[in-house]
Amino acid sequence: MCIKNTLKKWGGVSQLFHWGMFLLLVINYLLAYTMMDMAPTDDKWWLYGMHKQIGVTLLLLFAFRLWWRMQNPVPQDLPTVPHWQNRAAQWNIWILYTLLFLFPLSGLSMSVLGGHAVSYFGLFTIPPLMEGNNPISRFAHEAHEIFSYILGAFVTLHILAALYHHFILKDSILRRMLPRYQSLD
Numbered sequence: 001m002c003i004k005n006t007l008k009k010w011g012g013v014s015q016l017f018h019w020g021m022f023l024l025l026v027i028n029y030l031l032a033y034t035m036m037d038m039a040p041t042d043d044k045w046w047l048y049g050m051h052k053q054i055g056v057t058l059l060l061l062f063a064f065r066l067w068w069r070m071q072n073p074v075p076q077d078l079p080t081v082p083h084w085q086n087r088a089a090q091w092n093i094w095i096l097y098t099l100l101f102l103f104p105l106s107g108l109s110m111s112v113l114g115g116h117a118v119s120y121f122g123l124f125t126i127p128p129l130m131e132g133n134n135p136i137s138r139f140a141h142e143a144h145e146i147f148s149y150i151l152g153a154f155v156t157l158h159i160l161a162a163l164y165h166h167f168i169l170k171d172s173i174l175r176r177m178l179p180r181y182q183s184l185d
Contacts, residue, residue: 005072009176014072017065018177021058021100025155028054032148052111052118056126059104066097075176080169089161096154103147110140 005011010018028051035047077086108126111118114137118126130136165173 007073007076009075021061024054024058053121055104055107056120062100099151103151106140106144110137110144113137
């Protein structure tokens with residue numbers, strides 16, 4: 001497997017970022033919806049801690065992913081795909097990138113601006129910047145919730161488009177993001 005991207009397919013590092021961040025997002029959504037319905041127990045606060053640590057991980061991975069994308073070519077659009085679909089896909093990707101930055105940043109802001117330190121797997125702690133419940137932390141909370149719905153919608157659109165290309169158009173759009181794909185284009 002090629003580590004770097006080519007003009008025909010995504011390389012191993014890009015694939016690892018793509019699928020790894022998707023898995024972490026799914027886990028974090030599951031944690032969020034689980035912990036919100038729990039009674040205030042030690043288990044709930046442990047889930048909150050895990051949710052925050054995974055969120056910080058996603059923020060760090062986003063920075064590395066963006067840096068990696070800027071260092072590598074992006075596979076070319078397929079000539080069989082209409083121009084408008086290629087533009088829509090590019091817009092969707094950049095909206096996803098924006099949300100992959102804003103979503104965890106708003107969660108981190110909600111915590112540290114609301115008086116809560118964020119421990120990162122015992123390696124370091126991000127201290128609180130303000131005390132208690134305040135208008136800024138409430139705004140960050142609202143933004144985090146809104147970003148969660150918007151991100152969910154754009155991820156769903158991304159998945160549906162990939163499945164459409166794979167099962168209906170039967171082109172290589174999805175396969176280019178999978179390991180062991182050999183381009184026949």
